Amino acid sequence: MIIINPEEFVKKVEGWIEDKSGIDIQSINITELSSIANYFVIASGSSDRQVKAIADNIEHEAKLLEIFPKGIEGQREGRWILLDFYDVIIHIFHEEERGLYNLEELWKDGIVSR
Template sequence: MLNSIEEIVKKVYDAIDDKKGEDIAVLNVGKISSMADYFIITSASSERQVQAIAHNVEDELKKVGLNVKGKEGHNASRWILLDYGDIMIHIFHNEEREFYNLERVWKDAPYVDIDNLN
């Protein structure tokens, strides 16, 4: 079991990175919203890769006893949202990420340097 939300964020980051997720962004939305503490956003160049990333995140978190609370977009595989309560993971096809531009929408949320996450 992971002891802190920061350890979970790192686990998610590594699971995304293992499946070659592109431009991984970790936003600390908890500083500006009560919706979640962190948004983790990534993209992929194919629908198959979007699915692979989502499956890997779910598998890796399940290994440490965490189950997804909500899941959206799995059928279309253009934008999959995995809701873990304090952490929301957005896995986009490249075109959808550019269109929805969550980083701009949540521009007031500070970016987290994963290497310095405590």
Template sequence: MNSNELMKRSIIACDDKRAEDIVGIDVEGISDIADYFVVCHGNSDKQVQAIAKNVKDEAEINGVLVKRLEGFNEARWILIDLGDVVVHVFHREERDYYNLERLYKDAPLITLTEDVN
């Protein structure tokens, strides 16, 4: 599975658990960390954990190695490292505070309704 398809599947996995304001950020050529970031948020600790677990499960079902999952127990900012795609699942307040989209404001954004379906 290429990084673009993995990013799209990650966005859909977030949406399946009703994540809010889901965006993919194309950071290829901007960041050495990954080709894409996926950023979303949930409104409770349990929802944030459910979103992250669904992304992890979807990746594993498709044979993608989850290299790292951090922050699951705290459920304020969970990072799921899938290699070329890094998924950031925030609790609403933390997302507003860290505002990753602002850091990569020049990078193309991919949204669920426009570019994934």
């Protein structure tokens, strides 16, 4: 098993999102705000298919590092997929849905690293 700290994992996730042409990537450090995770990574895709492809790529690449999610939600619909990697929670939105939930505003007191 490969040991990786949350900051390094976030950087890898950002790259994996870019590999599938994800847009508007934001990484927010919420360590001081919540006990649920250290980071949220939020990104968008322009179609259900792209949202699913981004999430699938993250899951695949993480498995290669022997990092497995605690849970995955929303894969069937492809409008908002959440991948929970314990310290890092990843939200991949269809760009039409992202504004409705506005997670960036909800966690605006976090430290945005990207």
